[in-house]
Amino acid sequence: xxxxxxxxxxxxxxxxxxxxxxxxxxxxxxxxxxxxxxxxxxxxxxxxxxxxxxxxxxxxxxxxxxxxxxxxxxxxxxxxxxxxxxxxxxxxxxxxxxxxxxxxxxxxxxxxxxxxxxxxxxxxxxxxxxxxxxxxxxxxxxxxxxxxxxxxxx
Numbered sequence: 001x002x003x004x005x006x007x008x009x010x011x012x013x014x015x016x017x018x019x020x021x022x023x024x025x026x027x028x029x030x031x032x033x034x035x036x037x038x039x040x041x042x043x044x045x046x047x048x049x050x051x052x053x054x055x056x057x058x059x060x061x062x063x064x065x066x067x068x069x070x071x072x073x074x075x076x077x078x079x080x081x082x083x084x085x086x087x088x089x090x091x092x093x094x095x096x097x098x099x100x101x102x103x104x105x106x107x108x109x110x111x112x113x114x115x116x117x118x119x120x121x122x123x124x125x126x127x128x129x130x131x132x133x134x135x136x137x138x139x140x141x142x143x144x145x146x147x148x149x150x151x152x153x154x
Contacts, residue, residue: 004146006077057090066102
């Protein structure tokens, strides 16, 4: 599974402003609602429920909020580069500035986990992270996320 199977060019947002984790999750829910047709409130509630289990901030300024939604047709994602990092209660206590939202159908099983693993592998590449943080627009971020190097990260 490649990231371009999950995230399209219109699903990447650069320079997003968020004041806190909750406002960021709400913004992600709004963006996901426009993409999927699932009500924003449903997406937001799903994300908050998942965060109660533990932060999806995986460290090094990265968060991968995710959840499963009834009625969703397929696994989908949204990528966000923040204008300023926000506290996300990450494992390493560092603020987050790169976020990839992943939503999956309720019955997605192993595919959901494979998609999470793919995202984590891509975002753990130091050179890739530096380029993502330096990118000035959504098109550049999309190109970096979906490049051959990113798609087949080991």
